[in-house]
Amino acid sequence: MKDKKTRLITILGILVSILAIVIARVRYNIRANKAKSNIDNQMAEINRINEERNQLENISDIANKAREDAKKEENTVQENKKEEENKTEETNNKSNDESNKQERKATNKNVIVIDPGHQTRGNSEKEPIGPGASETKAKVTGGATGVSTGQTEYNLNLKVALKLRDALEAKGYTVIMTRTTNDVNISNSERAKIANEAGAAVFIRIHANSVDSSSTKGVLTMCQTSSNVYNGDLAGESYKLSKAVLNNFVEATGAVNKGVTRTDTMSGINWCTVPTTIVEMGFLSNPEEDELMATDEYQDKMVSGMVNGIIEYLND
Numbered sequence: 001m002k003d004k005k006t007r008l009i010t011i012l013g014i015l016v017s018i019l020a021i022v023i024a025r026v027r028y029n030i031r032a033n034k035a036k037s038n039i040d041n042q043m044a045e046i047n048r049i050n051e052e053r054n055q056l057e058n059i060s061d062i063a064n065k066a067r068e069d070a071k072k073e074e075n076t077v078q079e080n081k082k083e084e085e086n087k088t089e090e091t092n093n094k095s096n097d098e099s100n101k102q103e104r105k106a107t108n109k110n111v112i113v114i115d116p117g118h119q120t121r122g123n124s125e126k127e128p129i130g131p132g133a134s135e136t137k138a139k140v141t142g143g144a145t146g147v148s149t150g151q152t153e154y155n156l157n158l159k160v161a162l163k164l165r166d167a168l169e170a171k172g173y174t175v176i177m178t179r180t181t182n183d184v185n186i187s188n189s190e191r192a193k194i195a196n197e198a199g200a201a202v203f204i205r206i207h208a209n210s211v212d213s214s215s216t217k218g219v220l221t222m223c224q225t226s227s228n229v230y231n232g233d234l235a236g237e238s239y240k241l242s243k244a245v246l247n248n249f250v251e252a253t254g255a256v257n258k259g260v261t262r263t264d265t266m267s268g269i270n271w272c273t274v275p276t277t278i279v280e281m282g283f284l285s286n287p288e289e290d291e292l293m294a295t296d297e298y299q300d301k302m303v304s305g306m307v308n309g310i311i312e313y314l315n316d
């Protein structure tokens with residue numbers, strides 16, 4: 001009985017021990033699992049962090065690349081801009097050239113400037129014979145005197161010029177006079193500038209000639225040569241104008257045709273940026289022409305010839 005009890009206690013003891021071991025084992029396992037899962041969690045966290053870092057690095061790479069691209073783009077844009085600016089400048093230069101040409105050629109078709117040559121008193125002060133010229137000439141001279149009538153050239157020029165103005169205005173043209181009285185002081189370059197500023201289609205300068213020989217007579221017109229350093233590019237237009245005015249003048253008056261004189265020595269021509277002609281209507285040194293030019297009848301013929309010449313030139 002006692003043995004049985006002792007054995008039972010022993011077995012019970014063993015059972016309790018086994019149970020304790022099992023419990024301990026289970027608890028250990030649970031803790032171990034927990035620890036493992038913690039480690040797993042931590043590992044996952046580390047992985048996640050690593051991944052995030054990688055992602056950040058990628059983003060940073062992308063950002064750097066984007067920055068580089070942007071810089072490249074900017075450089076390209078700047079280069080393009082520069083190129084564009086250069087092109088614009090080129091275009092501007094070109095269009096400036098063009099507009100200069102236009103300023104000279106595509107003048108106001110309706111505007112005619114008339115310069116009655118000379119004035120009551122000449123002005124012997126000097127002015128350059130052209131823009132930037134070192135050579136100088138008197139600003140304006142008094143002009144010739146009629147050998148027979150004693151009429152002054154400046155007054156004859158003004159009378160005819162005023163008639164020409166009226167005739168052109170009657171045809172619908174806008175006429176600007178460099179002077180309408182004799183008592184003025186306007187240099188030849190200043191007269192040209194009036195025509196330039198007006199953008200005149202025609203700048204016509206009215207003069208009468210005079211030479212030592214009293215037998216010389218006839219009409220001539222004058223303009224620059226194509227090698228004129230100041231406005232040679234206008235020589236063609238000025239010549240056409242000179243020729244048209246000359247031919248129509250001869251036709252209207254029957255005067256001797258002395259042709260178109262080409263010269264680059266006249267300040268009043270050299271300063272022009274518009275087509276120009278000087279009309280030397282006749283010779284005050286020739287008694288016959290001096291007297292003819294003093295008459296209203298002949299003045300009207302000269303005027304009608306010049307009007308026809310100007311219109312022919314403008315309509316060409």
Ligand SMILES: [Zn+2]
Binds near residue numbers: 117144153207208209
């Ligand atoms: Zn003159």
